[in-house]
Amino acid sequence: DTAVSQTPKYLVTQMGNDKSIKCEQNLGHDTMYWYKQDSKKFLKIMFSYNNKELIINETVPNRFSPKSPDKAHLNLHINSLELGDSAVYFCASSPAQAARGYTFGSGTRLTVV
Amino acid sequence: GIQVEQSPPDLILQEGANSTLRCNFSDSVNNLQWFHQNPWGQLINLFYIPSGTKQNGRLSATTVATERYSLLYISSSQTTDSGVYFCAVVLTGANNLFFGTGTRLTVIP
Numbered sequence A: 001d002t003a004v005s006q007t008p009k010y011l012v013t014q015m016g017n018d019k020s021i022k023c024e025q026n027l028g029h030d031t032m033y034w035y036k037q038d039s040k041k042f043l044k045i046m047f048s049y050n051n052k053e054l055i056i057n058e059t060v061p062n063r064f065s066p067k068s069p070d071k072a073h074l075n076l077h078i079n080s081l082e083l084g085d086s087a088v089y090f091c092a093s094s095p096a097q098a099a100r101g102y103t104f105g106s107g108t109r110l111t112v113v
Numbered sequence B: 001g002i003q004v005e006q007s008p009p010d011l012i013l014q015e016g017a018n019s020t021l022r023c024n025f026s027d028s029v030n031n032l033q034w035f036h037q038n039p040w041g042q043l044i045n046l047f048y049i050p051s052g053t054k055q056n057g058r059l060s061a062t063t064v065a066t067e068r069y070s071l072l073y074i075s076s077s078q079t080t081d082s083g084v085y086f087c088a089v090v091l092t093g094a095n096n097l098f099f100g101t102g103t104r105l106t107v108i109p
Helices: none
Strands: A003-005 A010-013 A018-025 A030-038 A043-049 A054-056 A064-067 A075-078 A087-094 A107-112 B006-007 B010-014 B019-025 B031-037 B045-047 B053-056 B059-065 B069-074 B083-090 B105-108
Touching: A003 A087, A010 A018, A018 A030, A018 A087, A018 A107, A043 A064, A087 B105, A107 B105, B006 B083, B010 B019, B019 B031, B019 B083, B031 B069, B045 B053, B069 B083
Parallel strands: A010 A107, B010 B105
Antiparallel strands: A003 A018, A018 A075, A030 A043, A030 A087, A043 A054, A064 A075, A087 A107, B006 B019, B019 B069, B031 B045, B031 B083, B053 B059, B059 B069, B083 B105
């Protein structure tokens, strides 16, 4: 009964391709997130989303787009992949208020070749 | 933007030793959490601690919000404590976490 699950765990793809990473949470949380962890282990917010509002980190290229079919899912689509997109991407969720009770997925390691 | 700095960046301990990890942040925050990223990459929530002190087994954490720092204490360290420890803060009115620079802990037997 994984609380926040992401698929796939590993993704290797060529430059220029379009790919998606799926995320699902069964915690009943109101808010979901995507974080990126670079090669130096630094973690940075990409998006936060609840059923009312999408907040985008302004540094994220518009090739990245989150899509939420319902409250329990927040998928990440990436168009025209570049070498610099290689990283580990984490999905997370939290209750609505003040991000208490953050839960992270196990991460997706994306390698662009 | 807010700065979240952790020290030391790297720490090597003999099994059984104690350690203190520090997190300094530059602005008032609504929330502070400590995470452990194990060698397999999984992020595990250790403490939600916007202020005060909490203890969980061999781990404890203290946040002094007025002085903008938090400390994570690890006692009687074990090899399974190895990994990277992150503190992360949430600004008032926001939900997303700003992560610190991390402390990489290696516990040797």
